[in-house]
Amino acid sequence: MKTNFSKVLFSFIAFVLIFSTFSFGASANGGKQSQIQMTELPLAEIFGDIELSSKRPTSVIVELKAESIVEAKQKGKKQTKAALKTERGKVINELKKSVKNADVNREYDYVFSGFSVELAANEIIKLAAIPGVKAVYPNVHYTADVISAEEIPQEAFSPEMMNSAPFIGSDEAWEAGFTGEGVTVAVIDTGVDYTHPDLVHAFDDYKGYDFVDDDTDPQEGAGQYHGTHVSGTVAANGAIKGVAPNATLLGYRVLGANGGTTEDVVAGIELAVQDGADVMNLSLGNSLNNPDWATSIALDWAMAEGVVAVTSNGNAGPNNWTVGSPGTSRDAISVGATRLPYKVYTSEISTTEGVEYPSAKVMGFPSDEQLLSLNEGEYEFVYVGLGAESDFEGKDLNGKIALISRGDFAFVDKAQNAKDAGAVGAIIFNNVAGEQPDVPGMAVPTIKTTLADGQKLLAELEAGNDEISFNIAFNKDVDETMADFSSRGPVTHTWMIKPDVSAPGVNIVSTFPGEGYAALQGTSMSSPHVAGAAALLLQKNPEWETENVKAALMNTAVDVIDPATGEGYAHNTQGAGSIRLVEALNTTTLVAPGSHSFGKFVKDSGKQVEKQSFEIKNLSNERKNYSFDVEFAGTPEGIKVTTSKNLKVQPGKSQQVNFNVQVDTSKMEPGYYEGSITVSDGKQTIEVPSILFVGEPDYPRVTGAFMDKESEGNYFVGAYLPGGAEVLEYDLYVFNPNGSIGGFVDTLGSFENAPVPYHEFEWDGTVQNGIDLPNGDWVLAVYVEKEGVTEYKAYLVTKE
Template sequence: MNHHLSRALISLMALIMVMSPFGFSASANDSQVEVKELNTAEIFGDLELSSERPTSVIVELEAKSIIEAKQKGQKQTKANLKAERGKVVSEMKKAVKEADVNREYDYVFSGFSVELPANEIMKLTTVEGIKAVYPNVHYEAEVISKEEISEEAFSPAMMDSAPFIGSDEAWDAGFTGEGVTVAVIDTGVDYTHPDLKHAFGDYKGYDFVDDDKDPQEGSGQYHGTHVSGTVAANGKIKGVAPEVDLLGYRVLGPNGGTTEDVVAGIELAVQDGADVMNLSLGNSLNTPDWATSIALDWAMAEGVVAVTSNGNAGPNNWTVGSPGTSREAISVGATQLPYNKYDVEMATSEGVEYPSAKVMGFPSDEELLALNDGDYEFVYAGLGSPEDFEGKDLEGKIALISRGGFAFVDKVENAKAAGAVGAIIFNNVEGEHADVPGLALPTVKTELVDGQKLLAELENGNNTISFNIEFAQAVGETMADFSSRGPVTSTWMIKPDVSAPGVNIVSTFPGEGYAALQGTSMSAPHVAGAAALLLQKNGDWETGDVKAALMNTAVDVIDPDTGEAYAHNTQGAGSIRVVEALNTETLVATGSHSFGKFVKDQGKQVEKQSFQIQNLSDERVNYSFDVEFDGNPEGIKVMTSKNLKVQPGKSQQVNFNVQVDTSKLDPGYYEGTVHVSDGIQVIKVPTILFVGEPDYPRVTGAYMENTGNGDYAVGSYLPGGAEVLGYDMYVFNPDGTIGGFVDTLGTFENASAPIHEFSWDGTVQNGIDLPNGDWVLAVYVENKGVTEYKAYLVTKE
């Protein structure tokens, strides 16, 4: 519980003890006073409960949503829920005069969104009929890079990701998605695009940003149109399911969107009869995002296959963000299609070597190898911002750029716009930075020491560079570095569930254009399209069947650096293959398992798990099982059936126990695989368990926001909360490094997950106003015996 909530509860309890007629009773035999606990709704997340700032929250009612009631065999009607909601709103407005209801929900979520002063939120907890209060968090359309393709340069062969997963073979077999409806919950969609207009009828969806019935993509937006093309394009390019019907729901404006509109989009898509929904959006919160998760879970229960992107914050573990953290929805990681790898040597003046130089990314093999043709001038362009290129002649030259400040892809896009034919990006700290496939220019990366050599060469007047680039090896499908990794905090689930192509994906762009984008946003619609193909063939399948088929038939993605399959929390069950999913004769559900935490200091702990095996064939099948944890660690023992006979068309439950002796195991998480064999093929089911307190990151981000009243909302993202929390301000140097210490803005204790926020007046030591501009906000977190101190770039404005 955070300090704000603690103070609010202390005040509330003091009020109860003084004023409540039923809050305490005295014993007949002594004078001891017994305080009766007040029955209140739960508050989830960390809300600034002492601030007067207008805050939007999501309220969940005790009354069940229509779908939850239906799934539990109970009766619920829209009229009844409206009446119940009306009573609650009426009582709420008696308690909070400045409460303005915005969205109302009844189908897959029962409740409403409301804006009120933050210091009035506690009053909601005592209003009869309110079950819980959730934060209204921010969502973004997630893209790593964008490159619009001119009509002259466009070729249908660029859309090679759909055939790679086997879509063309599915089309040849007669499965194109016909008769299946896919909802794209995104930034809207250009339904007039020549490759998309076939998929839309008279009713096209809804715009929750402008609150009208026209989900046309907003000016300057393109994300939803690109996602829609990957699902359903049928023109110059073909999406995975080119004959599906599409519905568009615009929930993200130019600055993103919030939970209240995302939940509204999910709810309407289910009511409109969608069979599949795609949510290529997300935030950085590694936690099941309560209101959205509830809505997605009930959408899946109602028969709508929900597909979400896993996030673009990789390659470290614990970086998956909501809604990719959802328990039921299919979350998708990003792979890169097979590519060629190259070695590079650079030369400036005699005797100067750059051993750390590596190819970082490139738009095509031809453009990369073209750098071998002659010598080039190179020009230092600082951090690579547009301003850094002003007044500099980069035409036909190489841009030398420092890491820091903003994304690599933007640096290279800016270099290209300035006329450069290539780029070198050097690290601003020790070590090597990530590869970024598909950059707009051929780009070489170096470590800091070699970057400093290049700067020294320029100082000495040596501004010419040459390249020797040679083919090294062909690399198979790989996981994209940017793809977020699991596990999920609190549920300890493996995420993503599956992976799909997400690097340099060519698809539709508003107007009549096409663009190459990359991100897990581009991976998810491959899976949504595949789900549509499965539903066309198997109209009676439940959502769990579709998820199981995709997970059970996915293929391992191999890490070229190790020759071994990537970890489960990197790739999920693997990269999807459409034909194999269409032809599977066995479904194992759920497609992955977590045994959770084993925290005993001594001795053995046993946890149970089970899954269903469904035999889709017309013959009885004898299944056998083998469970293996990576490295076969002593201390983990799994007990399950050796064999199981399942009749044709029938399902059977398989139970298994895992016994963990924590005294024989180091703390950490252990991945394993359940091998299910029918004698011909083997289905791999990923599994995971944790020994001791999981090593999730204690802080995953920070922010500073002008509230408009002279104060600033400063906060951090805390997946597991914090016992001690501190915020320090430092100078941000122009070269992207951290400068001197300025002040400590605040220290706190017992902050709850997943967000902590406080109000800051904009001043530092001795009441000095901190000037507007870029600063470094460093967050100190201490939780469950682990400390972290991380720095984030913020802007005061």
């Protein structure tokens, strides 16, 4: 496969210049030298690795040099909608002159200045050359993902199921008179069923906007439920109560059945600000760990305009660097997911006497009662392969146990399929050596085993021994923990700590379209807890700026302890900790920002100094004397922080605190270091999470791969690259039916200097000697070199 030279060339020049006219001198015959002046025509910056040589229709977001209304306002300038319309008109007119088929869709002016447009990718260079264009961004796809969803039958529902709001202190806040009254929360999501009896009180005549169908009815689409569930966690007030039960809601439908794109998300943010929202919740995201430029700009200016923006951190944990946008935003409050306190059980399974299964452990369960009910007798167990819906066809699972192999799709989907087939429990065995993770909230009680024990169970079935019994017993109580699925930081490029805070996100019961209720889990469920908390803080402190709300939540969060170590989870797992409403409402000091990243210290040797600062706000009616202490884990010799020993701040006043961080790289091993800044007034102590890197951070060089069919014999193959790549190669392997990787097929492409955040190239669907690759599942392995670090990761793709 030859490298697409024009693509590589244009990807490079898109960041610099489009062309120059060259200067030549003629003096060989001694005649007068003529001179032609060189002229450089600058381009707007083009973000993302867009296939600039392709004729494929491509949707992009265009940012103008003319500042948005809010940006100009924050800079002390005056900007008007009319002036921006004129500036946009000039650019759009020039675009339509130079590009025949350019379809402008959305136009923005309030928190983002620009428009969205669809045009052939090879025409984007012309767009970037138009005067007045500042930047061009990819129109990224967003989803409203949850880890699992289970609708609760009316006869099984009880109000006590909504226990997450009281856990963070909502009921105590209500008793103190803070219920969100007078505060408006915008839910930017899949729409909302505003007719639900627990939500109808929260909506006025104007309910929001539907950007999917372009009308003023944000009713959730058929088969969708995400936005209704999120809305209930914020402001339900009926059979269950949300965190802010008297808040007003506005719904903005930006995600349809297949998700949505940046152009509608930005439009939703912009309209929510214009409609007067005080808080906005975005329980949506994508997998790119990189500031999603257009959305990030909109969120940053929404925060500057006084709207508290809260967003989910993502469900791609537990590894570091898995946070996706808009959780990567600089200013919005990004939220990780915790699991409420729970009980731990031991598990034994028995078939034929003498056959032992020492690896059997509880993976997850819907309730303690259902788990313990497995002790009540013997059950027939049935092997259903990978546990897909089709694997249950023609098999009687009613009242039985489903034996399932790991592989292909999520554990929670396997358990849900087992429940739908009538099974009362499931056993999932690994398909490789080692132990599988725990997955809270499974649809049926589920036991996990190793591959070896799974093969024993299969052998038992082969021998005709299909009866199994369980011995499940209580072991211990576990306090609040971080959910394994919750995405971790840091953020690439900014190196910021994310999430900012955490909140309950496992088995969260809330409203479901119609008159129902459902238990969902994901950081999508954590985020609205924080949005509701922000509403209560604004009710008590209507004059607060957004940074005060964020600081109050971060400063008063409690450390979440990892039961495996007995110590707090890493900063990039939990942020500042799990939110606590009463403490946030009653705080007398604010420290902002609520976390610090000192970035990279990359000197080969010697000392590097970075300056930082934070602001202390004394909310009390008395003068306070603050002391400071900075400590990094392990007290490494090469890190030195200098700051004030103490500081007096008058009541109701604020003061800036400056400090220097000095790192002697000659005394430090490369890597990630975390610490904390402790601020104390003698009564209240605030821990400010802090991190830094010595050397180039260890972010993943590749986070995903894809193979998309454009037309017959025309495919787009690519990879997600958070930091770009100096060397990039795509290798194709056989995917075996048992889930393993088979033989090498061909190298589809090799490239150099691929930019962030993703790379793609055209492929004709053939491999060695021009053979057409058969349709089906294949393994696409991506080799990346960047900053002296290499990675080789394999992904399952489908050729259609």
